[in-house]
Amino acid sequence: MINSTGQTALDIAVFWNHRDVANLLQTDSAEHNPDSNLRNFFSLNLLNRCSDKRKDKTWMRNKVLASNTRFIAFHNLSALAVKVAEKQSNSRYMLSKLEYRDIEIYMAADPATVFLGVVQEDRSVPLTFEEPGLFAVDLSAVGEATVLGLAPGAMLMPGYPLAMQLSPEEAGIYAEARSMMAWHDRYQFCPTCGSPSRSEEGGYKRVCQNMDCRSNNGTAVYLHEIAFLSHF
Numbered sequence: 001m002i003n004s005t006g007q008t009a010l011d012i013a014v015f016w017n018h019r020d021v022a023n024l025l026q027t028d029s030a031e032h033n034p035d036s037n038l039r040n041f042f043s044l045n046l047l048n049r050c051s052d053k054r055k056d057k058t059w060m061r062n063k064v065l066a067s068n069t070r071f072i073a074f075h076n077l078s079a080l081a082v083k084v085a086e087k088q089s090n091s092r093y094m095l096s097k098l099e100y101r102d103i104e105i106y107m108a109a110d111p112a113t114v115f116l117g118v119v120q121e122d123r124s125v126p127l128t129f130e131e132p133g134l135f136a137v138d139l140s141a142v143g144e145a146t147v148l149g150l151a152p153g154a155m156l157m158p159g160y161p162l163a164m165q166l167s168p169e170e171a172g173i174y175a176e177a178r179s180m181m182a183w184h185d186r187y188q189f190c191p192t193c194g195s196p197s198r199s200e201e202g203g204y205k206r207v208c209q210n211m212d213c214r215s216n217n218g219t220a221v222y223l224h225e226i227a228f229l230s231h232f
């Protein structure tokens with residue numbers, strides 16, 4: 001049973017962190033909560049973010065181009081997603097995962113692209129380069145119909161309420177990706193001098209393109225982590 005926004009009672013209990021209620025409700029749905037801990041619905045993210053790789057431009061470029069890398073496309077902060085067949089899963093929507101070749105012609109315009117991390121099945125095994133990577137990419141400059149045409153049967157999913165019907169694993173990935181897309185959208189210009197800024201370090205840093213700007217002289221470099229807080 002769902003309400004008018006598509007949420008079950010368990011969705012609501014978990015979202016608002018009502019522990020006792022959720023414990024009662026989730027007895028038969030524990031398999032859909034992989035880490036077994038109650039938490040904010042959007043806080044689970046099982047990706048290894050590999051933050052140490054963000055400054056490695058060669059690694060990042062090769063990861064973008066790797067054949068097993070996938071991209072979550074956003075258009076005006078709505079994510080490309082598909083409806084899940086009811087018999088396959090209790091989540092109702094799933095993020096579309098695009099290949100580089102699907103979006104290659106749009107990448108030439110250098111859209112905001114954020115490295116979300118890699119899928120690491122076993123955290124006890126050291127990473128190689130082979131783990132599948134996941135990026136978010138802002139295709140707002142591309143026509144809506146064209147973006148929708150990138151995945152059969154896809155829709156552009158707004159943040160509310162449909163994102164609350166993703167699987168818990170995808171909800172966490174979606175939340176990070178969408179907040180990063182919003183950050184890039186709002187900080188296209190340097191807050192110090194107003195010149196255009198560009199994305200660096202896997203999408204976690206924006207740098208002023210005016211080399212005379214104070215922010216490029218070690219006085220006011222602004223990282224995503226600082227502005228990030230203002231979006232939660």
Ligand SMILES: [Zn+2]
Pocket residue numbers: 190191192193194195208209210213214215
């Ligand atoms: Zn500046």
